[in-house]
Amino acid sequence: MAAPAKKLAHGAPAKKHSRRYPRFYIDLRMKVRAFRNGEFLTCWGRSTEIGEDGIGATLTGDLEAGEIVSLEIPLPLTTYPLKIRGVIRYRHGQRYGFEFLIINDAQRESLRRVCEMLSDK
Numbered sequence: 001m002a003a004p005a006k007k008l009a010h011g012a013p014a015k016k017h018s019r020r021y022p023r024f025y026i027d028l029r030m031k032v033r034a035f036r037n038g039e040f041l042t043c044w045g046r047s048t049e050i051g052e053d054g055i056g057a058t059l060t061g062d063l064e065a066g067e068i069v070s071l072e073i074p075l076p077l078t079t080y081p082l083k084i085r086g087v088i089r090y091r092h093g094q095r096y097g098f099e100f101l102i103i104n105d106a107q108r109e110s111l112r113r114v115c116e117m118l119s120d121k
Contacts, residue, residue, distance in 0.1 A: 021051040024118035030055075031072040032098075034063055045094075047073065050118070052111045054089070054099040065091050071098060075114050082107060 028047045033040050043061030050056075055073065063069065067088050074081040084107055086098035103111070 021053050023049040023051045026050045033070040034067050052115055056097050058094050077113055078110050
């Protein structure tokens with residue numbers, strides 16, 4: 001008999017694909033800005049998970065998969081919020097998945113340290 005399918009915390013079935021980096025639960029207030037029709041659209045939300053290459057969040061607002069956005073994330077272990085560009089890889093209702101774009105060495109190190117800290121919990 002086959003094992004039952006794994007489910008995510010919100011009850012949706014987990015997809016079978018591998019990630020480059022593991023994800024860790026994290027609850028942070030974050031800001032997302034998109035440039036649309038000559039104006040900035042600002043959305044606020046809460047992160048749900050983070051990895052060295054992306055973050056998941058539940059947001060207010062109405063963004064679309066494929067949009068390039070600016071993320072502002074107040075990571076633990078850092079003095080200033082992480083400000084990084086990202087692309088929206090998926091949207092399910094108000095839940096979004098972001099992949100980080102153009103990460104510099106300092107940002108990569110901050111993300112690695114936070115993920116390492118979260119892996120110990």
